[in-house]
Amino acid sequence: MGAIRFSLFYEHQLPRPWDHGEEARLYQDALDQIEIADRIGFDYVWEVEHHFLEEYSHSSAPEVFLAAASQRTKRIRLGHGIVQLPPEVNHPARVAERIATLDLVSGGRVDFGTGESSSSAELGGFGVRRTAKRAEWQDAIDAITRMFVEEPFAGWDSRHVQMPPRNVVPKPVQKPHPPLWVACSRRETIEFAARNGIGALSFSFVEPEDAGRWVQEYYRIIESDECVPAGFAVNPNVCVVLPMMLHEDEATAIDRGIDGAHFFGFALAHYYGTTPHDPGRTSVWDEFQEHRAARGFDRDQIIANAEALNVNIGSLRGAVGTPEQVVDLIRRYEAVGVDQVSFVVQAGPNRHEHICEALELFGEQVLPRFAEGREEREAAKAARLAPAIEAALARRAPARELPAGYRIDEEAETARARRRRRPRVTPASVRAELRAAGRRRVQQGFYRLVHGRSDAQVERRFGARAQRVFFGGMARAFDPAVAGGFEGDLEFRLTRGDGPATVWTIRIRDGRARAREGGAGAPALTLTAATADFLRVLAGDANPASLLMDGRLRLRGDIELAPRISEMFGGPSPY
Amino acid sequence: MGAIRFSLFYEHQLPRPWDHGEEARLYQDALDQIEIADRIGFDYVWEVEHHFLEEYSHSSAPEVFLAAASQRTKRIRLGHGIVQLPPEVNHPARVAERIATLDLVSGGRVDFGTGESSSSAELGGFGVRRTAKRAEWQDAIDAITRMFVEEPFAGWDSRHVQMPPRNVVPKPVQKPHPPLWVACSRRETIEFAARNGIGALSFSFVEPEDAGRWVQEYYRIIESDECVPAGFAVNPNVCVVLPMMLHEDEATAIDRGIDGAHFFGFALAHYYGTTPHDPGRTSVWDEFQEHRAARGFDRDQIIANAEALNVNIGSLRGAVGTPEQVVDLIRRYEAVGVDQVSFVVQAGPNRHEHICEALELFGEQVLPRFAEGREEREAAKAARLAPAIEAALARRAPARELPAGYRIDEEAETARARRRRRPRVTPASVRAELRAAGRRRVQQGFYRLVHGRSDAQVERRFGARAQRVFFGGMARAFDPAVAGGFEGDLEFRLTRGDGPATVWTIRIRDGRARAREGGAGAPALTLTAATADFLRVLAGDANPASLLMDGRLRLRGDIELAPRISEMFGGPSPY
Known part of the structure; x- marks a missing residue:
């Protein structure tokens, strides 16, 4: 208690x-x-x-x-x-x-x-x-x-x-x-x-x-x-x-x-x-x-x-x-x-x-x-x-003692600050930024795809090419730091009002994600939803918990994974 | 009233x-x-x-x-x-x-x-x-x-x-x-x-x-x-x-x-x-x-x-x-x-x-x-x-109207800030900084020269070479922006306990200052003081107003110039 x-x-x-x-x-x-x-x-x-x-x-x-x-x-x-x-x-x-x-x-x-x-x-x-x-x-x-x-x-x-x-x-x-x-x-x-x-x-x-x-x-x-x-x-x-x-x-x-x-x-x-x-x-x-x-x-x-x-x-x-x-x-x-x-x-x-x-x-x-x-x-x-x-406190680096005799020296101090203020650019920092930028571009793309459109319009726009761009972008936006060591297949079954479901799998292995069309043999999680609903969730235009309650979003497999999917692929988080 | x-x-x-x-x-x-x-x-x-x-x-x-x-x-x-x-x-x-x-x-x-x-x-x-x-x-x-x-x-x-x-x-x-x-x-x-x-x-x-x-x-x-x-x-x-x-x-x-x-x-x-x-x-x-x-x-x-x-x-x-x-x-x-x-x-x-x-x-x-x-x-x-x-208000550039349709765009905005954050280095900015650094070095030099020493010690240390360094540095530290268009000769007569006075003149003309040993023909201002007192004032180790009151610092000529001398040559100012 x-x-x-x-x-x-x-x-x-x-x-x-x-x-x-x-x-x-x-x-x-x-x-x-x-x-x-x-x-x-x-x-x-x-x-x-x-x-x-x-x-x-x-x-x-x-x-x-x-x-x-x-x-x-x-x-x-x-x-x-x-x-x-x-x-x-x-x-x-x-x-x-x-x-x-x-x-x-x-x-x-x-x-x-x-x-x-x-x-x-x-x-x-x-x-x-x-x-x-x-x-x-x-x-x-x-x-x-x-x-x-x-x-x-x-x-x-x-x-x-x-x-x-x-x-x-x-x-x-x-x-x-x-x-x-x-x-x-x-x-x-x-x-x-x-x-x-x-x-x-x-x-x-x-x-x-x-x-x-x-x-x-x-x-x-x-x-x-x-x-x-x-x-x-x-x-x-x-x-x-x-x-x-x-x-x-x-x-x-x-x-x-x-x-x-x-x-x-x-x-x-x-x-x-x-x-x-x-x-x-x-x-x-x-x-x-x-x-x-x-x-x-x-x-x-x-x-x-x-x-x-x-x-x-x-x-x-x-x-x-x-x-x-x-x-x-x-x-x-x-x-x-x-x-x-x-x-x-x-x-x-x-x-x-x-x-x-x-x-x-x-x-x-x-x-x-x-x-x-x-x-x-x-x-x-x-x-x-x-x-x-x-x-725990014994593990923290302790407070420091500055040796006596440090003298305030405006010129030297200002010059030092000025030198250090130039940002360091490394290949890794460039790659990380490109990945972050890519993630947000993908999200913004979703938003434009769905906002203010009817379900039928969204489905029509989500054709073969859009699917490749979308799942490919999702795989590229994958952030292994958030996945916490998860490996396995995530299967997405997106139904349509007027035809067969679109099925894609994202496979996560060795810290990387790859997307391919088709179902998974033994998916860790299968997520089934109407195409338009699914895209609206990813665009931040619909609330997944609300869709789950209404039965419009269905999960099968390790459902604890579900709330982390958005984050794994660079979804928004307030802090 | x-x-x-x-x-x-x-x-x-x-x-x-x-x-x-x-x-x-x-x-x-x-x-x-x-x-x-x-x-x-x-x-x-x-x-x-x-x-x-x-x-x-x-x-x-x-x-x-x-x-x-x-x-x-x-x-x-x-x-x-x-x-x-x-x-x-x-x-x-x-x-x-x-x-x-x-x-x-x-x-x-x-x-x-x-x-x-x-x-x-x-x-x-x-x-x-x-x-x-x-x-x-x-x-x-x-x-x-x-x-x-x-x-x-x-x-x-x-x-x-x-x-x-x-x-x-x-x-x-x-x-x-x-x-x-x-x-x-x-x-x-x-x-x-x-x-x-x-x-x-x-x-x-x-x-x-x-x-x-x-x-x-x-x-x-x-x-x-x-x-x-x-x-x-x-x-x-x-x-x-x-x-x-x-x-x-x-x-x-x-x-x-x-x-x-x-x-x-x-x-x-x-x-x-x-x-x-x-x-x-x-x-x-x-x-x-x-x-x-x-x-x-x-x-x-x-x-x-x-x-x-x-x-x-x-x-x-x-x-x-x-x-x-x-x-x-x-x-x-x-x-x-x-x-x-x-x-x-x-x-x-x-x-x-x-x-x-x-x-x-x-x-x-x-x-x-x-x-x-x-x-x-x-x-x-x-x-x-x-x-x-x-x-006056009609002369101020007015508030601006941002055209409608600006969209927050984190990537573009952050990238722009990052580009601009690198300081621009121009020959003029380098010169201005060297001048400022020089000024403070000169002042710090004064301080080391006088602090904790007797008047006799200060006088002994202020020999021919130190005078050249000192008045030369003073001339280089001259800031025409503070001089407000003043042109003319400033004469310094520094007395000593044990011998003839040291006399130097700083001539200000065309926005520049030059120092030379000896008196001026028609000085705009003559400043007379004991060598040690004068150096203590410039080092911030003595108060000029207090010396004036005691008669230890004497002025002749345009005395309105006096309070500005320290600033003209890069002296301290609280704001």
Whole structure:
């Protein structure tokens, strides 16, 4: 039995139409909501850092917003997450400075969430290469945590960051530094979090039972010698994020919260998929209204009293329901060892007064049910993990001592930075970039193929040549790093309204994928769907979980493989 | 008769010894002080952005501190300044985002102060070239103000910043954007502020009578066609910054405030000059204790009842005195048209309770003396300047309209950024850098020549060869951009204890400087001093104003030239 903590999660969503006058209201309302959350006993408030994601997130300077929140609250922890660590977005020293300053003004209440960003709007906007961002994250978090503990910071000279020795001030209140987290969107990144000894903030909207498997794997790694902490402390925690709205009457909760939950999911797919976006002009809200049903966010499929919450991840109902339903859902996450549930209540068109009512109700009827014995269970967990954490910290390269006598030397330092700033181009880096570019071109091709067309039109366009281009491109886009050692045949059976099914096989062997027409002898997984449905899924224009529920997508064989197929072939992922 | 506003100015100073535990106290005390300032009627609080300047400024994330202050205050304006605009420190989009967010949480109370940073600790730390930073400022302020008003921002492709079209959200509350300021440290930068149509934040600690000449020139340019606004609004204001401490008893005011005022001046010279600094180890406080008298900050030279305040800029007494003295000083600034006086009260070892007492006393006895008729005088000023401002705004290149149909394209955008990120190297850029490097080498050479040596030792080392190297280097370091068209001979007569004076002349003609031994026929300025004193001034190891007062440095000819000599030859300047 775990011990569970609760948080609010803010994106500052603002569906169109607007003329920016609404932003002041949005921010002031959020501050009022957080004041309530602090009073009733929420443990954390998280705020994202996103850039240029109009409507989906107007939260581009969370360091400012959370600092304001620090003076309106007394106890609630301030989750600054996720901070985008690629140095093109935020210089590592600026990140260390703002985290430390927020820790100072809040009296040591900061949690430091990290990530790489993953939308084209952000990566293209700041010129961050998708193929480099994971390495940039790893590099930056090492530098930043050293800035917190080294005095002076002994300098940095990596491919991504060059900085001479400096004493980075101020230092955080919490020693050695605020708890670290990383944003995760799939099993691999949760394992990655564990290997780095930091908390996993999961945005996968998984069902409790799936989350349980991830939690087990997470803690197995934390306690193994695979864990080499990225910071100078280990933060063993798994948090799952869910949309939420609460009311005594279930139908009212759905009415008040489901559009927000669905807009959240739709807009996330909009920015993290390959949907075209025309800055300042595309209305995500209008697109949502038009396409929500097709993408698995049909308002009419959400029916009161139908079933337990969040068994149907495709519909993204999350924790929209009555206090009893939400308590039941949280108990299931608690039972599998999830440490924190984070609720997105401010989402889409959700109204401030409904959000405030839901929070008050949560404080009265949900929070008290989880408080009893929590400190004791957390202390027991800490005691159990203590030896493993001590062993893990011994594996981390220690803080450095700069020999005395280093003198600041502007000319030499600037010249050095200038030399290193030229990007290194190697045959491997060129190949990796070509592969990444190829993947996105294939996806964009799908999108153009299916968007705004009828099923019959899509089928007609998907002739022999298009199939070769498509499956060939898919094989070329294969990323062995995500496949996790899988070898075998994936069989695709694409039915048509007016004729025989198209059958293709992708064979994965020795870290490479090859496509050929025809069925497989002993496929590891067979995937059957209408041609148009299948292509819409790959284009991000339809939701696979929703099609599975409707029986329009059928799987045979090792169905655990299914959710990873999209990623293996370069599908979108929010972090 | 002008109308004057008042502000507090924060660096978050923290003299050693410390172990960082004191930083939390420093920040919490500052929030308490600002709450008082807001209640008693101060108009602004300014907070700097400085990096790595241990002891002098632990204010590296003012966006966070000011956001906290926004929720502790109701009326006071939040001066975010100066934000360091070189893109190596802060990406322009991140600056626009944080200014807008601070404007949202504060209900439209932000003033946006800008600068380039100028210390070796910062420029070397972030790899900013001294020769490029002015151009980077001009480029970044243009981009940032466009991000405030363009929707979407139509993109940027300059030598310093590349960014594709994006809608930068959120937008500020104040339209078109918060008032702009730029940090100034000398006459040229005040004129520069006027040409850009933005407020001048002056750190020159000038006497009111000198400030008057600057103000006149500033407003002459604002009303002329030389003014081409950097932003989409003009902010015609001149602010001077002064150390302050207040008490009914003058001796008590001095006792409580003079060490803070002097440490402020000393530490500024430490970081903006060429004093060696060993990060994490050099104790600026210890150096201050040891060298304060030699650098013009002798505690014993400050005597109660000696004279009016701030006639002696070398002593940096500023506004340390009684309410009557400070009212008198402010009247003199008001009389010459200064629009705002900003007080550094938290400085060096000044104590929190003394600062709070001084603020309360200021609110009771100083502020009310300047309130009467202020709104009317400000309205009259606005009306008088309105036509000139309208004309100036018509000269600024307008906001752009991006043609519809731009699609976010991560691959193309990232590839473009990658191509442009390689620095362009031209013969001119190489020459400019060599000149800058030469200047600093010469200064560092001076420092090594004089620091820790007796006058006799310095004289012995300054033989014929050293003189040739020194005056030759000075001539090579000459910067015609700072000379403002001056032509003529500068004569240096350096006396020695044990023999005839050394006489050299530097002749400036056609934008070049040449050094030769011997006197000038008709010098524009003759400067006479003991050899060791003169070299100490140039090394930043002695204060020229203090030597002038003592009669140890004598000037003959056009004495207005004197304060510019150091700059002409590449001397230090804080902004």
